[in-house]
Amino acid sequence: MNALLKGSIGLTMLASSTVLAAAEELSLAHFVAPSHVVTASVVEPLAEGVKADSNGDLTIQVYPGGELGAGPMEQYVRAVQGVADITWGLAGYTSSQFPKSMIVEMPGAVPEGVTGYDMLWNAFDIHLKSEFxxxxxxxxxxxEPNVFIMKDHDVRSPDDLKGLRIRVSGSVSGALVEALGATPVQMPAGEMYNALQTGLIDGIVTGSSAINDFKLDEVANSYTVGAPLGHIMFYLVMNQGRYDGLSAEHKAILDKHTGRTLSQKGEEGWNAAAERTMESVRADSGNTVIDLTEEEIVPFKEVADRVREKLIADMGAQDVLDAMVAKN
Structure with missing residues (x-):
């Protein structure tokens, strides 16, 4: 074999090994079923986008349903520890870590015409980065906005909540539920069904998309819409070292499909799922759906405003809220 041919073969083998070495597979873990709204709204757009733009050199392997760890409250630490490269979770499950970020969960904090994801990214670099x-x-x-999901209890006023046990996802909704006269019970979403079915709780405060995601329509029968109950905040985070170790090309591809771009897909996906879910709930004659009138909303709003103002004042975080709504 002549030297030229040997050299050509050597270069080909080197190029092949370089391509193989450059390929990256990222793991993404979450704790819900693949049918959950997170899949179509966030996971699939991200995985499909990076794979297409990298010609298959950057891929994401998804581990749903707690395959890499079942505890929903440990999602963030799993990313930090590298159990998974990327994890999805709820800020409220570890509320003490995200006090400023969770301002977007407060009732009345999101002005009309402003998106939650924009509020979070507006304030991220200066105020929120340290929480991650x-x-x-x-x-x-x-x-989407939270609603009351109840079993055998109709809620038309704060008085209807007196003495009831209401599941909440985090400290913000917990403070509101307590101010409304009920007892907040914090638990992961996966436990809501059994808790409502067995009477451990009387109702739930969460977004209406959860009715379908967790089959709550099988155990709930009364729904109240229109009270200012805030929202739920979600994060999708990646291990910092794993991100830093990506090639410049792969970072650019990942950056293109994340940030506000992916956050918008998530928020719009949740809102669309909520709309579809409520249409189904209303179509079921076995359900009571209470759409509060403007007059009926007033006493809820009075309580909600007091809770939000106190939480912001106690944190000294008016500057954070101003940054979120781009008042700075």
Whole structure:
């Protein structure tokens, strides 16, 4: 074999090994079923986008349903520890870590015409970044407005909540539920069904998309819409070291499909799922759906405003809220 041919073969083998070495597979873990709204709204657009733009050299392997760890409250630390490269979770499950970020969950904090994801990214660099140690956030967004999901209790006024046990996702909704006269019970979403079915709780405060995601329509029968109950904040984060270790090309591809771009897909996906879900709930004659009138909303709003103003004042975080709504 002549030297020229040997050299050509050597270069070909080197090029092949370089391509193989450049290929990256990222793991993405979450704790819900593949049918959950997070799949179509966030996971699939991200995975499909990076794969297409990298010609298959950057891929994402998804581990749903707690395959890499079942505890929903440990999602953030799993990314930090590298159990998964990317994890999805709810800020409220570890509320003490995200006090400023969770301002977007407060009732009345999101002005009309402003999106939750824009509020979060508006304030991120200056005010919120420190709440995400060890990770590179890929998406930050909020759910559709929360509603009351009840079993055998109709809620038309705060008085209807007196003495009831209401499931909440975090400290913000917990403070509101307590101010409304009920007892907040914090638990992961996966436990809501059994808790409502067995009478451990009387109702739930969460976004209406959860009715379908967690089959709550099988155990709930009364729904109240229109009270200012805030929202739920979500994050999709990546291990910082894993992100830093990507090639410049792969970082650019990932950046293109994340940030506000992916956050918008998440928020719009949650809102669309909520709309479809409520149409189905209303179509079921076995359900009571209470659409509060403007007059009926007033006493809820009075309580909600007091809770929000106190939480902001106690945190000294008016500057954060101003940054979120781009008043600075």
């Amino acid at each position: 140690p060890g990770t590179h956030p890929l998406a930050l967004w909020i759910s």
